[in-house]
Amino acid sequence: MAWATDGERARALAYLLVAVVGAWMSFVIVTNLDNPDRPFFQPLTGYETWQIAAGAIGAIVGLALSGELLGQSGRYGWKRAIWGGVFVSFVGALVAGTLVLPLFGTMFGPFSLFVALVGRPLLAVVWIAHLAGAHWLLRRWRQERDSIFNPLPGKPRVRRTSDSPLRLKTPQDWLDDEDAALAALENARKLYTPEDEPVEDAAPRPVGLRLRSKRSAV
Structure with missing residues (x-):
């Protein structure tokens, strides 16, 4: 059995991606x-190694704190992703600057990024x-998580059944079994309709019959 879906x-790869690029960007800026x-x-x-580690930690923290900004689907999802990118960049630079050089790095970390x-368009392209x-x-991770409750379009959920005799049947299983459904219906009739009590016809009589009965009474 696979250790992950x-x-x-995909979610782990996203964190790995921002960690690697964040570490590289931190090293480039400080150098x-x-x-x-x-x-x-x-x-x-040793100090340069700590710069690289601080950049990776800052990027991971920024992505973790971004919440629901990244990974949403549709046009609205990309709009939120823009704000999510700004948030991840600011928080990541803030955390990395604080770890590299407390106070001074906290103030100038986002500004340095x-x-x-x-100043370097190539760095901006790589960052974006x-x-x-x-x-x-x-987004792939969120779609998979949402598909637990809402099946993906074009991919209907397949209900897997077990052949074990110890498995408890669900209501859907009883509905799928025609014999069980008929037996349940018969038991319900016996339970709610005793044999010695006639069942009244709840259907209303036609209006013409009621008028005819009144005339005959007169």
Whole structure:
């Protein structure tokens, strides 16, 4: 048995995506501020490793706190996704900046991210693309979660039955069984209609018969 459904794997992949991109963005921003001439293949220091971890943590926290903003379906879902992307970016930069450099990073973390995205269009494209990917992955997870109660269009829910004799029958099972339904109807008649009590006809008599009976009485 699989450890997770397709929707749960999509949700985990969304968190992994924002964590990787957030870690990379944090490292790029802090490196450009502290050491712009740093060689690319230079070994990471302990502080630089913490910068990468802080970016990943901030992105995960921002996505977790976004709530229902990301992953909604339809045109309205994409409108909410825009605000969700802004929220994830702001909260992620706020948390990452606080972890990297408390107080100072808290104040300038979101501002540094904004300046980096405006100054480098390629970074902005990557940032927007990864947020759109996270939105698409979370939408798959939400659709799967909603399909538990509402089947997806074009995919009717299949009711699986068990052959075990210990399984209790549901009302739908009794309705599917014609013999059981007839037996239940007969038992209901015996229960609510005793044999020694005649059943009155509840149907109203025609108006013409009532008028004729009154004339005959006169």
